[in-house]
Amino acid sequence: MSGGGRRGWLRLADVMVATLLGFFVFAPLAVLVLLSLTEEWGRAFRGGLTLRWLLEVPNAFGAAIAHSVLIAGVTMAATLLMSAMVAYGVLTRRVHGPILVDTLVMTPLTIPYIVLGLALILAFKAPPFRLHGTVWLLLIGHLMIAMPLGYRTTQAVMEATDLSLVEAARSLGASEWTAVRRVILPLIAPGLVAASLLAFVTSLQNYSLSFMIAPERYKLAPLEIFTYVFAETGAYSNYNLAAAVSLCMMLVLLSALGVVRWLTGQSWHENINV
Amino acid sequence: MERYLEVRGLWKSFGPVLALHDVSFAVERNEFFTLLGPSGCGKTTLLRCVAGFEQADAGEIAVEGHDMRFDPPEKRDVGFVFQRYALFPTMTAYRNVAFGLEMRGLHGAELDRRVQEALDLVRLRGLEHRRPRELSGGQQQRVAVARALVIRPRLLLMDEPLSNLDAKLRQEMRTEIRRIQKETGITTLYVTHDQEEAFSLSDRILVMDAGRVQQIGTHAELYFQPANGFVADFIGQANRLPGEVVAAQVEETTVRVLGETLRLPRRPGLAPGQRVFVSVRPEHVRLAVCPGDSCLKGRVRQRQFLGPFLRYFVDIGGAEVVADISGITLDGLASLPQEGDNVTVGFSPHDCTLLEA
Amino acid sequence: MDAARALPRVGVTAPGRAASVAKSWIWLGLLLAPFLLFVVYPFAALVKTSVVTPTGAFTLRFYQDLFAIPRYLDKTWNTLAIAALTTTLSLLLGVPLSFYLWKRQFPGKRILVNLLVIPYMTPNYILALAIIFLFGQNGALAFALRRLLIDPEYRLPFNILFTYHGILAVFIFHSLTLVVFLVLALLAGIEPEYEEAARSLGASSLTAIRRVVLPMAVPAIAGAGVLVFSRVMVDYVVISLMGGYRYATLAVEVVNRYFGYLTYELAAALAVFLSTMTMAIMYGYLYWFRWRRRA
Ligand SMILES: Nc1ncnc2c1ncn2[C@@H]1O[C@H](COP(=O)(O)OP(=O)(O)OP(=O)(O)O)[C@@H](O)[C@H]1O
Ligand SMILES: [Mg+2]
Numbered sequence: 001m002s003g004g005g006r007r008g009w010l011r012l013a014d015v016m017v018a019t020l021l022g023f024f025v026f027a028p029l030a031v032l033v034l035l036s037l038t039e040e041w042g043r044a045f046r047g048g049l050t051l052r053w054l055l056e057v058p059n060a061f062g063a064a065i066a067h068s069v070l071i072a073g074v075t076m077a078a079t080l081l082m083s084a085m086v087a088y089g090v091l092t093r094r095v096h097g098p099i100l101v102d103t104l105v106m107t108p109l110t111i112p113y114i115v116l117g118l119a120l121i122l123a124f125k126a127p128p129f130r131l132h133g134t135v136w137l138l139l140i141g142h143l144m145i146a147m148p149l150g151y152r153t154t155q156a157v158m159e160a161t162d163l164s165l166v167e168a169a170r171s172l173g174a175s176e177w178t179a180v181r182r183v184i185l186p187l188i189a190p191g192l193v194a195a196s197l198l199a200f201v202t203s204l205q206n207y208s209l210s211f212m213i214a215p216e217r218y219k220l221a222p223l224e225i226f227t228y229v230f231a232e233t234g235a236y237s238n239y240n241l242a243a244a245v246s247l248c249m250m251l252v253l254l255s256a257l258g259v260v261r262w263l264t265g266q267s268w269h270e271n272i273n274v
Numbered sequence: 275m276e277r278y279l280e281v282r283g284l285w286k287s288f289g290p291v292l293a294l295h296d297v298s299f300a301v302e303r304n305e306f307f308t309l310l311g312p313s314g315c316g317k318t319t320l321l322r323c324v325a326g327f328e329q330a331d332a333g334e335i336a337v338e339g340h341d342m343r344f345d346p347p348e349k350r351d352v353g354f355v356f357q358r359y360a361l362f363p364t365m366t367a368y369r370n371v372a373f374g375l376e377m378r379g380l381h382g383a384e385l386d387r388r389v390q391e392a393l394d395l396v397r398l399r400g401l402e403h404r405r406p407r408e409l410s411g412g413q414q415q416r417v418a419v420a421r422a423l424v425i426r427p428r429l430l431l432m433d434e435p436l437s438n439l440d441a442k443l444r445q446e447m448r449t450e451i452r453r454i455q456k457e458t459g460i461t462t463l464y465v466t467h468d469q470e471e472a473f474s475l476s477d478r479i480l481v482m483d484a485g486r487v488q489q490i491g492t493h494a495e496l497y498f499q500p501a502n503g504f505v506a507d508f509i510g511q512a513n514r515l516p517g518e519v520v521a522a523q524v525e526e527t528t529v530r531v532l533g534e535t536l537r538l539p540r541r542p543g544l545a546p547g548q549r550v551f552v553s554v555r556p557e558h559v560r561l562a563v564c565p566g567d568s569c570l571k572g573r574v575r576q577r578q579f580l581g582p583f584l585r586y587f588v589d590i591g592g593a594e595v596v597a598d599i600s601g602i603t604l605d606g607l608a609s610l611p612q613e614g615d616n617v618t619v620g621f622s623p624h625d626c627t628l629l630e631a
Numbered sequence: 632m633d634a635a636r637a638l639p640r641v642g643v644t645a646p647g648r649a650a651s652v653a654k655s656w657i658w659l660g661l662l663l664a665p666f667l668l669f670v671v672y673p674f675a676a677l678v679k680t681s682v683v684t685p686t687g688a689f690t691l692r693f694y695q696d697l698f699a700i701p702r703y704l705d706k707t708w709n710t711l712a713i714a715a716l717t718t719t720l721s722l723l724l725g726v727p728l729s730f731y732l733w734k735r736q737f738p739g740k741r742i743l744v745n746l747l748v749i750p751y752m753t754p755n756y757i758l759a760l761a762i763i764f765l766f767g768q769n770g771a772l773a774f775a776l777r778r779l780l781i782d783p784e785y786r787l788p789f790n791i792l793f794t795y796h797g798i799l800a801v802f803i804f805h806s807l808t809l810v811v812f813l814v815l816a817l818l819a820g821i822e823p824e825y826e827e828a829a830r831s832l833g834a835s836s837l838t839a840i841r842r843v844v845l846p847m848a849v850p851a852i853a854g855a856g857v858l859v860f861s862r863v864m865v866d867y868v869v870i871s872l873m874g875g876y877r878y879a880t881l882a883v884e885v886v887n888r889y890f891g892y893l894t895y896e897l898a899a900a901l902a903v904f905l906s907t908m909t910m911a912i913m914y915g916y917l918y919w920f921r922w923r924r925r926a
Contacts, residue, residue, distance in 0.1 A: 010735070013731070013735075014735060014737040017728065017731055017732070017735075017737075018737060018739055018740070018743060020728075021743040021744070021747065022743060024747065024750050024804070024807070024808060025743060025746040025747060025749055025750060026746075027761070027765060028749075028750060028753060028757070028758055028761035028762075028765075029749060029761075031761050031764045031765050031770075031771055032757075032760075032761060032764070034771065035764055041769075041774070082662075085661070085662065086662070089658055089662070101659065101662065101663060104663060104666050104667070104670075104671070105662075105663070105666055107666070107670055107671070107674075108666075108670050110906070110909055110910045110913045110914070111670075111674070111906050111909070111910075112864075112865030112882055112902075112905055112906055112909055113865065113867075114865065114867050114882045114885050114886060114902070114905075115677070115865075115882075115885065115902040115903075115905060115906045116670070116673070118677060118885060118889060118898060118899065118902050119670075119673035119674050119676060119677040119902070120669070120673045121889075122673065122676045122677055122680050122895065122899065123672055123673035123675075123676035123677070124673070140669050141669075143665070143669075144665070144666070144669050144670055147665075201752075205754040207754065207756055207867075207868045208865075208867045208868055208882075211867070211868075211886075212886075222754070222756065225756070225757075225760070226756075226872065229760065229763075229872070239764065239769070242760060243760070243764065246757045246760055246761075249754075249757065250753065250757060253752060253753075253754075254748075254749065254752070257748065257752055261748075325827070325831055326830075326831075327823075327827050327830075327831075346830070346835075346836075347827065347830040347831050348830045348831070348832075348833045348834055348835055350831070351833075352831060353831065353832075354827070354828065354831040356824050356827075356828060358822070358824065360822065360824035360825050360827070360828040361828075362825060362828070362829070362843050362846075362847075363847060364843075364846035364847055364849075365846075373829065373832050373834070373842070374832030374833055377832055377833035377834045377838070378833055421828075421832065422831075422832075425832060425833065
């Protein structure tokens with residue numbers, strides 16, 4: 001029967017699509033896991049499982065990871081603060097998201113990181129503001145690329161929140177502050193936390209901007225990975241170690257995004273940008 | 275009686291939910307046939323099975339004797355009007371209507387003529403180049419009807435097409451749909467949960483509940499001879515008085531209701547001692563005057579003035595009977611029973627229906 | 632309505648109360664100051680650097696250089712070419728794949744689609760590393776084949792590092808999940824009724840998708856395309872990691888000019904040029920989207 005033949009082809013296509021998806025989903029993670037656990041895998045190959053590389057991550061990357069987490073953590077906190085400010089502004093009707101503000105706050109998202117980095121260097125390498133070469137400029141740069149995500153997410157959250165709830169609560173005798181704290185805050189808190197976690201992720205994984213503006217001896221995890229990669233040129237090229245630290249980073253990113261997804265209970269992907 | 279569409283023994287379940295439970299019925303050519311039932315009773319599922327969007331688990335669906343159970347939707351030649359219209363948002367009204375004709379290989383002047391004809395039929399001339407979102411709800415609804423009709427399908431299926439319109443427009447579109455159906459003579463299967471809509475449009479009505487057919491008949495049959503308690507309740511209002519069969523004679527059945535004995539027209543299959551319900555509509559209940567044998571005593575608990583009639587809630591030994599008294603005048607109001615008055619409640623045995631409990 | 636939104640509007644709860652107006656502006660200032668100071672001002676400094684000679688005179692020389700010197704034209708061309716190629720290929724692959732995933736049900740589909748999160752959020756440099764580890768001459772595939780063929784000298788017939796197709800592979804890997812995600816998200820919101828309506832009118836399943844659903848998905852597809860295009864266009868890390876200096880794009884050239892040759896003015900001009908292009912694409916899409924909505 002032709003119907004049976006068609007079904008057979010579709011089954012085959014299903015298998016192919018599933019394989020392709022499976023490859024996309026698992027291949028990068030699998031190879032990272034494999035490499036992190038193999039004795040030696042570089043120019044030469046020596047089988048056998050070991051935890052050596054993963055255990056060496058704190059040694060080799062300790063400072064870099066600490067710096068990355070510190071910067072990302074401060075960025076996250078600042079984004080949370082700004083998100084709260086935006087939410088409060090919308091609540092008290094100080095600002096109805098005028099398009100000028102939107103555009104301005106969103107600009108960093110349309111500027112390539114390399115360009116933003118160069119602009120920050122050129123603006124702050126000479127007095128009056130001499131910040132180039134300091135951690136402050138690095139932090140500022142990360143804030144600028146992460147906070148727009150917080151702004152946008154918060155705005156979306158506030159738009160989806162029925163603000164007449166405040167009036168409803170006040171008609172029942174709650175003060176404005178109580179109304180906000182007891183009714184609105186529980187509604188928007190997951191959104192605000194999600195927004196700041198996105199800021200954390202954005203900062204933690206950034207390569208290009210950090211590459212431009214990080215102080216010379218200030219190690220950051222994404223930049224550090226590269227020193228261990230270039231097998232052809234690098235003195236201490238070590239695939240295993242590079243894979244191990246990449247794997248650690250993936251785990252952090254995945255758990256952060258897992259929490260975001262769990263908090264918002266919605267598709268998170270609209271929030272990730274260029 | 276010509277069986278144009280025949281549905282026999284249809285079953286359909288979604289996992290644990292049994293949506294259709296052995297549904298059978300037949301629709302005549304040119305008939306306007308309505309599926310009526312409460313929300314979630316399986317009306318949409320039934321319609322979607324006929325259209326081929328859903329595969330029934332068992333049963334037969336045939337048009338003019340041709341079983342189309344295994345035909346894909348595009349081969350079934352049925353027009354479908356969706357509850358939310360499903361007009362293609364990227365196309366103008368004209369292109370929406372033309373779509374089905376294009377699928378049938380029509381083009382050029384012939385296509386244009388047919389489209390214009392359909393737009394004329396639904397009185398939408400002049401709006402053909404608007405996109406769906408530039409049309410009002412009623413206009414969108416007309417486009418949806420034109421789109422389904424223009425292909426001259428063997429069957430027109432409509433799933434609550436008026437439920438998205440406001441009350442006034444719904445009235446208007448009701449007359450429109452009936453006019454269009456009469457003009458085209460197309461056999462129509464219509465779904466609604468609104469009894470008034472079903473009555474005003476249909477030749478015959480199928481009442482459904484929980485996936486089962488409860489009764490098929492004309493409006494008068496459903497109203498005056500409900501087959502069971504569900505139909506009696508669902509169609510209009512009904513008082514349901516619990517009782518017990520005392521004797522089942524050749525011509526009448528004697529029933530004991532609320533301490534009184536009533537003699538009602540015979541209903542076969544009832545044996546003495548059986549629990550039953552006596553169903554009687556509020557407008558058939560009379561107060562104060564006792565016509566003789568079917569007569570109960572009670573006390574008025576509440577009286578509501580509703581314009582064309584007065585609605586009484588009468589307490590009879592713990593049970594409540596609703597009575598609608600019409601033909602009232604301003605002067606007459608005072609002489610009618612007041613709240614708290616003792617009254618006798620009566621109704622003609624011919625207006626009662628005996629239902630199995 | 633849109634015209635009203637285009638104007639800066641500071642909302643005030645109680646109309647006419649000066650204190651409230653002042654508060655609004657203070658509040659706005661608090662929100663905007665960081666962006667003015669750390670985005671707008673630096674960008675202005677960047678533009679200024681690109682139009683001022685070392686002696687302080689105004690000049691457009693550096694921009695003229697961009698369009699006159701073949702080296703820079705090459706970079707521009709490289710940038711646009713690889714962005715266009717990646718976009719085209721990942722749309723050609725991703726859109727049919729999304730529709731397939733939308734229509735078909737097979738065991739494991741839901742889980743796989745949900746797990747696409749993983750490659751989707753993997754940073755591009757880690758993805759590039761993974762691909763090098765998989766398909767490089769010292770990668771998993773090569774080692775496996777060496778074992779299998781018992782030939783320790785075996786080399787893969789293709790090179791991932793230092794090649795155009797290597798770079799392209801990473802970009803496509805990274806973009807495909809984005810396309811699938813965006814298109815699938817839109818498709819998931821399209822009621823099955825549209826397709827059913829088309830089918831009841833006589834369209835086959837494929838025709839219904841092509842004529843009815845596909846046009847409805849155009850904005851999402853275009854949006855995915857724009858995102859992919861601009862993401863590739865501004866890339867620095869993948870190209871430098873894959874060792875493709877021969878295929879250097881504008882972003883790579885910005886870094887080269889600045890760190891390699893210390894020619895700030897040219898680097899600035901290149902940077903302004905690059906961001907003008909990305910902004911044009913982003914805002915172009917946004918305006919097209921709005922116009923399409925209104926039209
Ligand atoms: N695709 C589906 N999956 C699971 N259950 C379904 C599906 N479609 C319908 N059902 C169930 O089948 C039953 C009948 O649904 P159906 O849509 O036919 O009701 P309906 O009579 O059209 O109701 P309404 O008047 O609310 O439209 C319901 O219990 C519903 O939950
Ligand atoms: Mg329904």
